[in-house]
Amino acid sequence: MKESSRKQGAASPCAACKLLRRRCVEDCVFAPYFPAEEPHKFASVHKVFGASNVNKMLQELPEYQRGDAVSSMVYEANARVRDPVYGCVGAISSLQQQIDKLQAQLALAQAEVVHMRMRQLADFPNSPQINANKQSRHQQQKSHFDMDNLEDSFWH
Numbered sequence: 001m002k003e004s005s006r007k008q009g010a011a012s013p014c015a016a017c018k019l020l021r022r023r024c025v026e027d028c029v030f031a032p033y034f035p036a037e038e039p040h041k042f043a044s045v046h047k048v049f050g051a052s053n054v055n056k057m058l059q060e061l062p063e064y065q066r067g068d069a070v071s072s073m074v075y076e077a078n079a080r081v082r083d084p085v086y087g088c089v090g091a092i093s094s095l096q097q098q099i100d101k102l103q104a105q106l107a108l109a110q111a112e113v114v115h116m117r118m119r120q121l122a123d124f125p126n127s128p129q130i131n132a133n134k135q136s137r138h139q140q141q142k143s144h145f146d147m148d149n150l151e152d153s154f155w156h
């Protein structure tokens with residue numbers, strides 16, 4: 001995948017070099033991440049960060065981290081283009097608000113569950129736990145009764 005885009009880059013410039021109107025050299029730092037068939041990616045990154053800053057950031061990173069850095073820059077740049085004031089911070093804070101709202105809803109639902117359990121215990125004392133206790137007591141009584149019977153038949 002990388003090699004094919006590089007070969008294409010050698011024949012036709014990558015999206016970055018094409019926009020910057022420069023010759024795409026064989027070891028072009030942009031070529032692996034900004035293929036010619038996705039021109040919008042470099043366009044928004046260039047608009048927000050500037051080509052030389054993108055170049056500097058990529059040069060400072062080890063190669064295995066450059067793909068992630070480019071994805072992150074593209075995401076941030078697109079968010080900044082959509083929302084010039086808050087950029088991706090706008091998306092983060094709106095998601096944070098959603099989390100807060102959902103956590104409040106969850107806390108409310110959990111409190112309701114506790115409340116309903118308490119009411120169930122108060123309204124229906126014959127809950128399965130209490131029944132289980134009664135049954136074992138009943139069984140004990142029954143066994144005593146059997147013993148009594150046995151003794152009765154033995155002595156009479």
Ligand SMILES: [Zn+2]
Pocket residue numbers: 009013014015016017018023024025028029030031
């Ligand atoms: Zn290039």
